[in-house]
Amino acid sequence: MHTEAPATPLHGVMAEYESGQALVEAARKTMAHGYRKVEAYTPVPIEELNDIIHKERTILPKLVLGGGLTGMATGFALQYWASVIEYPMNVGGRPQASWTAFIVPSYELTILFAALTAAIGMILLSGLPAPYHPVFNVERFSMASSDKFFLVIERGDAKFDRHSASEFLRTTGAKGVYDVVE
Amino acid sequence: MADLNIHRPMALQETPVILPGHDFETVTETISEVPLSRRFPLGWVGFLLVALAGAGMLQMALGYLVLKGIGIWGNNVPVGWAFDIINFVWWIGIGHAGTLISAILLLFKQQWRMSISRFAEAMTIFAVVCAAIFPVFHTGRPWLAAYWLFPYPNAMGLWPQFKSPLIWDVFAVSTYATVSVVFWYVGLIPDLATMRDRAVSKTKAVIYGVFALGWRGSARHWHRYEVATLILAGLSTPLVLSVHTVVSFDFAVSLIPGWHATIFPPYFVAGAIYSGFAMVLSLAIPVRRFYGMESLITMRHIDNMAKVMLATGLIVGYGYMMEAFFAWYSASPHERFMMWNRMFGPYGWSYWTLITINVVMVQLLWLKRVRTNTVLLFIMSIFVNIGMWLERFVIIVTSLNRDFLPSSWGMYYPTIWDFMTFFGTIGLFLTLFLLFLRFVPMISIFEVKTLLPQSKVKGDHHAH
Numbered sequence: 001m002h003t004e005a006p007a008t009p010l011h012g013v014m015a016e017y018e019s020g021q022a023l024v025e026a027a028r029k030t031m032a033h034g035y036r037k038v039e040a041y042t043p044v045p046i047e048e049l050n051d052i053i054h055k056e057r058t059i060l061p062k063l064v065l066g067g068g069l070t071g072m073a074t075g076f077a078l079q080y081w082a083s084v085i086e087y088p089m090n091v092g093g094r095p096q097a098s099w100t101a102f103i104v105p106s107y108e109l110t111i112l113f114a115a116l117t118a119a120i121g122m123i124l125l126s127g128l129p130a131p132y133h134p135v136f137n138v139e140r141f142s143m144a145s146s147d148k149f150f151l152v153i154e155r156g157d158a159k160f161d162r163h164s165a166s167e168f169l170r171t172t173g174a175k176g177v178y179d180v181v182e
Numbered sequence: 183m184a185d186l187n188i189h190r191p192m193a194l195q196e197t198p199v200i201l202p203g204h205d206f207e208t209v210t211e212t213i214s215e216v217p218l219s220r221r222f223p224l225g226w227v228g229f230l231l232v233a234l235a236g237a238g239m240l241q242m243a244l245g246y247l248v249l250k251g252i253g254i255w256g257n258n259v260p261v262g263w264a265f266d267i268i269n270f271v272w273w274i275g276i277g278h279a280g281t282l283i284s285a286i287l288l289l290f291k292q293q294w295r296m297s298i299s300r301f302a303e304a305m306t307i308f309a310v311v312c313a314a315i316f317p318v319f320h321t322g323r324p325w326l327a328a329y330w331l332f333p334y335p336n337a338m339g340l341w342p343q344f345k346s347p348l349i350w351d352v353f354a355v356s357t358y359a360t361v362s363v364v365f366w367y368v369g370l371i372p373d374l375a376t377m378r379d380r381a382v383s384k385t386k387a388v389i390y391g392v393f394a395l396g397w398r399g400s401a402r403h404w405h406r407y408e409v410a411t412l413i414l415a416g417l418s419t420p421l422v423l424s425v426h427t428v429v430s431f432d433f434a435v436s437l438i439p440g441w442h443a444t445i446f447p448p449y450f451v452a453g454a455i456y457s458g459f460a461m462v463l464s465l466a467i468p469v470r471r472f473y474g475m476e477s478l479i480t481m482r483h484i485d486n487m488a489k490v491m492l493a494t495g496l497i498v499g500y501g502y503m504m505e506a507f508f509a510w511y512s513a514s515p516h517e518r519f520m521m522w523n524r525m526f527g528p529y530g531w532s533y534w535t536l537i538t539i540n541v542v543m544v545q546l547l548w549l550k551r552v553r554t555n556t557v558l559l560f561i562m563s564i565f566v567n568i569g570m571w572l573e574r575f576v577i578i579v580t581s582l583n584r585d586f587l588p589s590s591w592g593m594y595y596p597t598i599w600d601f602m603t604f605f606g607t608i609g610l611f612l613t614l615f616l617l618f619l620r621f622v623p624m625i626s627i628f629e630v631k632t633l634l635p636q637s638k639v640k641g642d643h644h645a646h
Contacts (some may be wrong), residue, residue: 024639040401043206043376044628044637050405058406064413075353078333083340089343104428106351108357111421115361115414120367122410123395124401130396142379144399145372147206147636 011134011182012037012154013165014141015174020046025150026172030151033168037157041135041150063121064114071113075106081176137181152180197485199294200633201477209478209634213625214373214380214471222620225472230616236609243602244319252322254599261582261594266320268574269604271429272457273313273611274355275450275570278422279458280306284369284419288411290338295488296629297478298310301469301618302462303366308614312490312607314639317351319603347431354428361421371397372407372628408448426454439520440581441628443508449501453570456540459487460566467560469619478625481554488553491566495544498573502541516586518610524580526595532572539569 017023022042030038031052037120040049050057079102083089123129135141135152144150151174154166162179169177205213210303258266287295313551321327329336330343331352336548342349373392379388397403398557433441463484470479508522524533543565546552553559584591631637 020637020639024483041399042401042575043210043399044631045404046401046637046639047405048639049401049406053401054405058409060406060409061413068417073325076582079344082333083344087339087341091343094345098345103346103520104424104431105344105353106349107424108350108353108421111417111424112357112360115421116362116414117415118410118417119364119394122368122406128395128397131391133396133398135398145379145397146210156581 009182010155010162011137011180012152012157012160013162013169014103014135014138014150014152014180015169015172016140016143016176016177016178017149017151017173017177020044020149022173023151024048024052026151026169026174029172030059030153030168034159034166035157035168037154039152039154039161039179041141041143041144041152043149047120054063058125060118060124060125064118067117067121068110068114071109071111075109076102079105134180134182138178140176140178148175156181197480197482199480199482201480204477205634206631206636209630210376210380210627212475212478213623213627213630214377215620216393216619217377217623218381218386220423222624224614226473226620228615230326233609233612233616234607237613238606238609239602240315240606240610243599243606244315247259247319247603248323248597250511252320254597255603256594256596256600258592258594260585260590260592263578263582264594265596265600265604266316267432268571269314269607270313271450271481271574272311272571273316273607274358274429275426276461276567277306277313277358277362277458278426278451278454279357280309281305281365281418281422282455282458283462284365285415285422288415288557289419293633294483296633297475297625298466298487298631299461300366300369300508300622300626301465301615301624302458302616303362303369304618304622304624305458305465306362307359307366308611308618310355310362311614312611314355314359315607315610316603347428347435350428351432354425358421358425361414361418365418368407368410368414369629370622371395372399373623373626375399376627377623383493390536413457424452438581438585439509439514439516440505440524442578443505445501445504445508449498449504452494452497452501453573456491456498457567457570459491459494460563460570463487463559463563464567465490465615467556467563469624471556473619475625478630484556484559485550485553488547488559491563492547493546495540495547495566497564499541499544502537518585520581523584524576527580527584529576529583531582533576536572536576540573543569566612 017026020042024043024046027038027040027049038053040046040053042049076099080097080099083102084096103138135144135150140148141150151169151172153160153169157165159165166177166179200209255265257266283295283302284299287299297323308623318324318327321331328334329338329340331349333342342352371394374390375397377390378394381390427447427450430446434443434446436442466479466487467484470476506521507516512518524530543562546562552562579594583594
């Protein structure tokens with residue numbers, strides 16, 4: 001993988017902020033400045049950031065709906081098949097396909113499949129598990145899970161230039177600006 | 183909530199959900215120093231040894247059960263179901279408070295939920311583990327029970343009876359266990375990342391790092407995370423209500439007087455939450471004291487939990503009243519006799535003890551002085567757990583011991599093995615809980631931080 005050094009070994013440029021408010025303002029300025037490949041890192045969820053930077057909502061709810069419906073169909077089909085086709089048992093002459101009795105397991109499997117889709121979907125859509133990421137190369141970044149807020153302009157941005165991006169981030173109220181090595 | 187207090191006179195102001203003087207750093211430090219510390223406090227070790235002794239006793243009781251068979255228990259005919267189902271329902275019920283706190287209160291945007299949700303959820307998982315032991319070992323040879331509990335193609339060509347509430351229960355409880363673990367783990371991911379980043383020792387950093395999955399807290403991560411959490415809360419809410427409903431179907435769908443009652447599902451769910459909050463209080467009161475978490479688990483939390491206990495306790499009391507009313511109103515001699523037997527029969531003492539605790543004692547919680555007295559509340563919470571255990575004892579044993587034919591009446595007495603198994607599960611529960619306290623952040627670090635002004639963002643031109 002690392003047979004030759006990349007043209008520029010940078011992942012991007014990172015700025016550090018003291019508060020969520022400062023970061024949100026900086027993110028707005030950065031987007032307004034025309035940068036597009038931007039990412040923010042925060043110790044707490046800040047709803048505004050996704051709307052400012054990525055402007056798109058996740059497809060997770062639709063996946064969960066699909067998961068839930070699959071669970072319901074699986075639960076019902078399983079019970080129908082086992083009780084009517086594969087192993088019919090006459091108990092007091094009651095109908096084999098007594099669907100009301102099948103509600104509970106179908107309901108439980110709906111929730112089970114939906115919940116597993118929500119959790120696994122969230123993890124996979126976020127690109128996790130990912131043991132390595134360039135941002136971890138910045139020493140200060142360990143504070144991103146404690147009390148500092150970070151903004152990264154990535155190299156992939158059309159406007160990216162290490163010098164001008166760093167200079168720009170300094171004007172946004174950053175407490176520090178660091179190179180993120182790939 | 184806190185904003186509203188500004189306009190209230192001093193006397194009406196409530197204790198905030200997080201005491202003043204905290205910022206991001208102090209919150210992170212206070213919570214993460216417990217699992218990251220190198221010390222094993224003597225008190226913790228002492229409690230762990232006691233709990234382990236209990237878990238060892240459980241192992242012994244179950245080992246002997248597997249060797250000898252379930253004849254070592256006191257179950258007999260007519261009381262074919264006793265400690266195994268009493269303790270199962272008791273433990274499952276206790277678990278319900280954790281899900282209520284983490285899911286239902288999240289949907290209601292109750293901020294006080296945040297600092298107790300983590301360990302209440304841990305309590306849920308450990309309670310479900312303890313609960314599962316009873317029905318599983320009541321099968322005698324659990325490794326042979328799989329084919330009539332779970333639908334899988336087996337060599338005998340048999341399938342479970344899906345029209346039986348017991349199979350519904352298998353689905354409800356196994357789904358509940360799985361979803362609780364998943365929800366708990368998802369809630370832990372950002373905090374595990376915090377632990378990874380703060381760990382001084384390489385080993386700890388790697389272990390926490392593996393479980394943190396490489397969480398970076400990016401805007402994309404958080405966006406999906408918030409959506410997933412909300413969905414999981416939305417799914418857990420009907421799930422938790424369904425679990426005790428299905429547990430109550432184990433009884434209500436039968437034709438036994440004392441079990442065959444339409445009030446069972448809501449009455450069981452309320453009882454579950456009532457006993458669950460009692461257990462959360464039994465755990466939270468000592469934990470906040472010993473770990474110095476009073477500024478994060480404040481009197482506001484204690485007070486609110488006591489209020490939930492009061493509300494659900496009143497519903498439970500209503501349930502007792504309705505059971506008696508139904509028995510009378512049914513005009514069925516068997517129903518009426520069952521109620522008379524419950525109150526004045528050989529197990530009458532258990533009924534009146536339960537009424538004293540769950541109907542009379544709980545009224546003390548109307549008083550703010552009681553709700554904010556942690557010592558008294560701790561004692562009361564233990565009593566509520568005893569009361570709720572007795573409730574299940576009353577429902578199960580007094581309904582079975584004198585059924586339709588006097589010739590088949592009989593008394594039930596638990597054996598030493600019943601008690602060893604029961605107290606053993608308490609030991610197992612405490613063992614798991616103590617390990618959790620030591621190795622996992624016991625309060626959700628990132629959620630508590632969202633309560634602080636540092637994470638508040640003023641939206642200017644940004645409208646929601």
